[in-house]
Amino acid sequence: MGLLRRLFVGEEASVSPHDAARIDEAIGRIVAIDPRIAMASRYRQRLKKPVTATLQYADTLMASLPATLDANADTWASNPSLRAFFATPDDIADTFGRSEEVRAFFEQHPDATDLHGTLGMALTERHVLGVALDGDTIHHDVAQTTLSFSDHRVRICGLTEAALREEIVRRLIDQLALEGLSMLAATRAARLARGRELIQERVALLHRRGTGMSSVAGGGPDVAAHELVHVQTQIAQNADSLAALRAPADVIEYELNGICDVFGQPEDHVYLRNRHIRIDMMNVVQEGNAKQGNDIEFHFVRIPGETPQMRAFALVRFRRADLPPGGLHIDAAMRAL
DSSP states (O other), X not given: OOHHHHHHTTOGGGSOHHHHHHHHHHHHHHHHHOGGGGGSTTHHHHHHHHHHHHHHHHHHHHHHSOOOEEOSHHHHTTOHHHHHHOSSTHHHHHHHHHOHHHHHHHHHOTTOSEEEEEEEEEEEEEEEEEEEEETTEEEEEEEEEEEEEEEEEEEEEESSHHHHHXXXXXXXXXXXXXXXXXXXXXXXXXXXXXXXXXXXHHHHHXXXXXXXXXXXXXXXXXXXXXXXXXXXXXXXXXHHXXXXXXXXXXHHHHHHHHHHHHHHSGGGTOOEEEEEEEEOTTOBBOOTTOOSSEEEEEEEEEEOSSSOEEEEEEEEEEEGGGSOSSOSOOOHHHHTO
16 A cells, blocks of 8 residues: 555554655754744644655656666767767866765765756747758758757765755655745735735745745856855845734645645646657757767756746766866855855
């Protein structure tokens, strides 16, 4: 009998310690996003079933992710996905070298020879007229679709692939909690008054910090390390202001019920899809049963916010030895996060 079914029929005692720990951690992350729901009666008990549904959904998503790519110049020529993502082999090391998160990871793990991370990219799809070869015949003005990948970013790193996947699940939990909070801010204007303003402020600050799936796909605004420290302080101050605001019991119940609804139907709120396509050396999509080109696979995700984005991402492994010169020194503010 599955974990979710056991919870529904009241067999909670049979939940494994590992599953129970995952549920407790997820609830803790939800409360960190929306602290007021901790004031609701039996909030932990009421969150267990929807959180379990989300964890099962997340596990299914993780199982659908393609294998980790070895991101280095040596494999660029032989790997169709890397060739599609990066214009030249040198671009790979440049991308990882620019990432503060990558340099911070290697500084914090001096014995690590490599890291596992998520490579986020902007995906642009264009419909153009091009040249196509049909046997020995060249056709002009043929309708074609081209893909281009840009704005490469690496913001999430792990020691192992398993650790990276666990971190992606955590970010998905954060994203759903943020979705619930955003929905509350949008629909409770009349009853929440000042509380609504504080919630809107909290949503904006959490988006700015890169909370949720934004970090997985490298989306959202670029925020310097010293700015992140200030944003974190503002988030803590916002939580104190919300805690000091005495909300009626029915409002707290409304908040918790909204969060439960979101986590009970996670597929309605997290848009994450797999894409498997065939492209040629020029990143032109090969339609139908075309024999030219190579197959590539990646995922893309919708990142909500003031300016919603669609970002592609892939799981990658990068070697410390390939990190460009420049040292591993990072700003002290970055280490404080």
